[in-house]
Amino acid sequence: MQALTNRVQQVERKKLTFMESLYLPAVIKGMFITFSHIFKKTPTISYPEKTRPFSPVFRGLHVLNRDEEGRENCTACGLCAVACPAEAITMEAAERKVGEEGLYREEKYAARYEINMLRCIFCGLCEEACPKDAIYLSETFAPANFQRKGFIYGKPDLLIPNPVTEPEAYAKAKGGRVSGNKY
Amino acid sequence: MFLSIDTAVIVEKLALVVVVVVASLVIAMYSTYAERKVAAILQDRVGPNRAGPFGILQPLADGLKLFFKEEIIPNFSNKFLFILGPSLAMLTAMMTGAVIPWGDKIHILGRDFSLQIADINIGILYVFGVVSLGVYGIMIGSWASNNKFSLMGGLRAASQIISYELAMGISLIALLMVTGSMSLKTMVVEQQAHWYSWNIVKQPLGFLIFLICAFAECNRTPFDLAEAESELVGGYHTEYSSMKLGFYLFAEYINMFISSTIMICLFFGGYDIPFVNDAALALKTGTNWMALIHLVVLLIKVVCFLFFFMWVRWTIPRFRYDQLMNLGWKILIPLALFNMLVTGAIILLQQNHWHF
Numbered sequence: 001m002q003a004l005t006n007r008v009q010q011v012e013r014k015k016l017t018f019m020e021s022l023y024l025p026a027v028i029k030g031m032f033i034t035f036s037h038i039f040k041k042t043p044t045i046s047y048p049e050k051t052r053p054f055s056p057v058f059r060g061l062h063v064l065n066r067d068e069e070g071r072e073n074c075t076a077c078g079l080c081a082v083a084c085p086a087e088a089i090t091m092e093a094a095e096r097k098v099g100e101e102g103l104y105r106e107e108k109y110a111a112r113y114e115i116n117m118l119r120c121i122f123c124g125l126c127e128e129a130c131p132k133d134a135i136y137l138s139e140t141f142a143p144a145n146f147q148r149k150g151f152i153y154g155k156p157d158l159l160i161p162n163p164v165t166e167p168e169a170y171a172k173a174k175g176g177r178v179s180g181n182k183y
Numbered sequence: 184m185f186l187s188i189d190t191a192v193i194v195e196k197l198a199l200v201v202v203v204v205v206a207s208l209v210i211a212m213y214s215t216y217a218e219r220k221v222a223a224i225l226q227d228r229v230g231p232n233r234a235g236p237f238g239i240l241q242p243l244a245d246g247l248k249l250f251f252k253e254e255i256i257p258n259f260s261n262k263f264l265f266i267l268g269p270s271l272a273m274l275t276a277m278m279t280g281a282v283i284p285w286g287d288k289i290h291i292l293g294r295d296f297s298l299q300i301a302d303i304n305i306g307i308l309y310v311f312g313v314v315s316l317g318v319y320g321i322m323i324g325s326w327a328s329n330n331k332f333s334l335m336g337g338l339r340a341a342s343q344i345i346s347y348e349l350a351m352g353i354s355l356i357a358l359l360m361v362t363g364s365m366s367l368k369t370m371v372v373e374q375q376a377h378w379y380s381w382n383i384v385k386q387p388l389g390f391l392i393f394l395i396c397a398f399a400e401c402n403r404t405p406f407d408l409a410e411a412e413s414e415l416v417g418g419y420h421t422e423y424s425s426m427k428l429g430f431y432l433f434a435e436y437i438n439m440f441i442s443s444t445i446m447i448c449l450f451f452g453g454y455d456i457p458f459v460n461d462a463a464l465a466l467k468t469g470t471n472w473m474a475l476i477h478l479v480v481l482l483i484k485v486v487c488f489l490f491f492f493m494w495v496r497w498t499i500p501r502f503r504y505d506q507l508m509n510l511g512w513k514i515l516i517p518l519a520l521f522n523m524l525v526t527g528a529i530i531l532l533q534q535n536h537w538h539f
Contacts, residue, residue, distance in 0.1 A: 018330045022253045027499060034225045 070164040073134035076110035080126035088119035211436035212242040220534035252425040268324025269430035276437040286474040303395030306367040324418035336418030348398035353519035354392040357526040371453030404496040443488035
């Protein structure tokens with residue numbers, strides 16, 4: 001058959017040499033190679049005791065941020081919900097009452113904020129859209145669950161611990177992340 | 184009672200049988216664990232290490248899993264034959280363990296108990312006969328599955344086994360010409376003299392042929408075409424579940440263990456400690472300790488052989504069916520015949536004081 005291009009390589013069909021046709025030398029060579037693998041290091045990580053290190057920009061579970069005084073950043077502006085390509089975020093806004101200045105940064109806050117982890121594709125567009133540095137994606141991933149309703153994360157699951165009342169938990173949840181702009 | 188039955192002998196042999204059966208089962212169980220660990224080590228992984236420290240209880244977990252699974256017997260298969268298949272496979276696997284010399288003898292309560300269940304004078308022929316019966320287990324199992332793929336798988340397995348039995352038999356003939364006796368105990372005792380009286384030195388080619396045939400008889404890679412998962416949907420044990428499948432898999436491991444032991448008794452001196460004068464050592468330490476040492480040495484050799492089986496499994500890809508048949512009939516049988524002729528010639532020359 002005519003070759004279509006000039007880059008064609010003919011397959012070599014040499015007959016096996018006598019040593020090759022014995023198969024045994026090749027088998028023994030292979031067995032030595034396999035044997036040498038006994039002495040190599042295994043790249044296995046024994047999971048629950050040790051975890052693989054993530055990069056700091058890894059897009060994992062969402063975290064609702066607070067500022068240094070412990071006030072929630074989120075103002076329920078809805079930009080993250082609009083930016084989300086999977087329509088996973090829903091929220092209800094509420095007005096800040098007189099005695100709640102220590103809880104929320106501005107007069108509008110999110111009374112109910114839910115992310116459906118089954119819809120979320122962990123793209124990070126909500127993090128890029130947020131003007132208040134209120135939501136970012138951290139270094140963990142969503143654990144398994146038996147029912148669908150366990151995957152709808154509300155504010156208690158998403159809020160970062162208060163830096164004033166629980167500083168170590170706050171520092172651990174913040175991880176190695178560098179803060180974005182705050183208005 | 185017209186016959187005077189020596190109940191002591193019956194009790195002694197029964198106890199020995201129970202011990203050998205239980206030991207075979209335990210060793211087969213742990214060779215499944217060893218298989219997974221060896222496979223993992225050869226593949227840069229860590230094997231099972233969660234069930235108990237270092238995964239030691241893994242075979243128990245596997246056994247329990249098989250027990251708890253649902254026993255499915257297909258509707259239109261022959262129920263008696265369906266259950267008979269794995270039982271036959273297991274039976275023939277265990278029966279071969281009856282003639283293996285596990286040690287010399289132990290001296291308890293003033294009596295000598297030999298550590299071999301049956302020291303018949305046709306030892307190796309008995310083993311050969313029982314291995315030939317092992318074909319029945321596979322054929323009956325595949326026929327009773329009422330499944331054309333199982334039948335094809337069983338046909339292939341059966342034809343593979345009987346093809347390689349021939350080469351095994353012929354290489355055994357050469358060995359028998361050298362040893363002069365078929366009893367395994369005599370063979371082991373003869374090999375205890377010097378390190379160069381081990382039959383591997385006298386019959387290297389015979390050992391190679393026997394080894395390859397043992398791989399084929401145990402349906403072990405590279406000859407595991409009949410039971411590979413990607414070939415014919417799992418071959419002759421497609422329709423089996425729960426303990427019947429467990430019996431087939433177990434019978435394969437017991438076969439492996441017994442084949443290793445037989446190869447060791449034939450070629451590697453059985454329970455002989457290499458480079459050590461066994462008779463002198465026996466006089467120094469006493470019979471019972473010597474029997475224990477011999478048993479431990481035999482088990483160490485078996486472990487090395489089992490490792491070798493697994494090492495080969497995880498190195499070589501499996502043969503295609505026609506390559507397998509080609510190897511069995513066109514290459515191994517002529518080689519075994521050649522071996523036999525050369526051995527015969529050398530023995531005749533030796534008897535004739537090296538004149539022609």
